[in-house]
Amino acid sequence: MAVFLFLAAIFTLVIAQLPDTSSSFNFRIRPDFASYDSPLRAIKGWDLSSYHLSPCYDYAVFTNQTGRIFYANGTAEEFSDRTSTIASDGGSPPWPWGIVVSAANATDSKGRRQVYIDCGAGTPGMSVADWPATVYYQTGTFYVCEETFLYGPAIALYWREKVDQTPEGCANVELQAWCLEDETEHEFSRKSTCYLEGDDSDD
Numbered sequence: 001m002a003v004f005l006f007l008a009a010i011f012t013l014v015i016a017q018l019p020d021t022s023s024s025f026n027f028r029i030r031p032d033f034a035s036y037d038s039p040l041r042a043i044k045g046w047d048l049s050s051y052h053l054s055p056c057y058d059y060a061v062f063t064n065q066t067g068r069i070f071y072a073n074g075t076a077e078e079f080s081d082r083t084s085t086i087a088s089d090g091g092s093p094p095w096p097w098g099i100v101v102s103a104a105n106a107t108d109s110k111g112r113r114q115v116y117i118d119c120g121a122g123t124p125g126m127s128v129a130d131w132p133a134t135v136y137y138q139t140g141t142f143y144v145c146e147e148t149f150l151y152g153p154a155i156a157l158y159w160r161e162k163v164d165q166t167p168e169g170c171a172n173v174e175l176q177a178w179c180l181e182d183e184t185e186h187e188f189s190r191k192s193t194c195y196l197e198g199d200d201s202d203d
């Protein structure tokens, strides 16, 4: 009994470090940092947004303004097979866009797998974990780099395989889903675990 209470106390302590979770159809995506030594940590809590490049083709970047609204999208079968997508409405009138992780044979000029928000279907396998509210793709790692694109500087999002190295000057991020009260549903959307606003107790 004493051992059980002790373990329960430890568990509660560990849980207390994370903001409360809930679930919602729509969420924002924000970065968190495991390491304290990167200046890029200044973007902790910024929203994932898009950097418009050409019609139907945007880079996924973080902004200190209000970002895009995302939702988990797929059929029941796709959710159980982990081939569902993460979508976000865009354009006017709005239609579905998706988060796209560049294929291994479609890297940028520096050999990195950039993340896009493009119109149409997202990359199958982009998911929100049941707990905690982490956005993940396969077993790899997301990271951010400061880049200067055609229309100016941005903090852009990339993904790498677990075995690959994060490039110098870039920083690994954990992507987190943050709940929105917006109850808008889509044909293939379903509720995702997400963190509750106003409860970011971490530093």
Ligand SMILES: *[C@@H]1O[C@H](CO)[C@@H](O)[C@H](O)[C@H]1NC(C)=O
Pocket (backbone or CB within 6 Å): 064, 065
């Ligand atoms: C947001 O970012 C822009 C461009 O990086 C900067 O000029 C502005 O001061 C920032 N605003 C806030 C509130 O941090």
Ligand SMILES: *[C@@H]1O[C@H](CO)[C@@H](O)[C@H](O)[C@H]1NC(C)=O
Pocket (backbone or CB within 6 Å): 103, 105
């Ligand atoms: C990239 O790989 C995919 C399969 O993963 C293949 O279908 C596609 O044709 C390849 N593209 C190029 C440009 O080689």
Ligand SMILES: *[C@@H]1O[C@H](CO)[C@@H](O)[C@H](O)[C@H]1NC(C)=O
Pocket (backbone or CB within 6 Å): 073, 074, 075, 078, 085, 086, 087, 088, 096, 097, 098, 120, 121, 122, 188
């Ligand atoms: C949403 O899921 C449906 C069903 O699989 C698919 O047809 C559609 O392309 C997906 N949309 C996005 C934006 O990923």
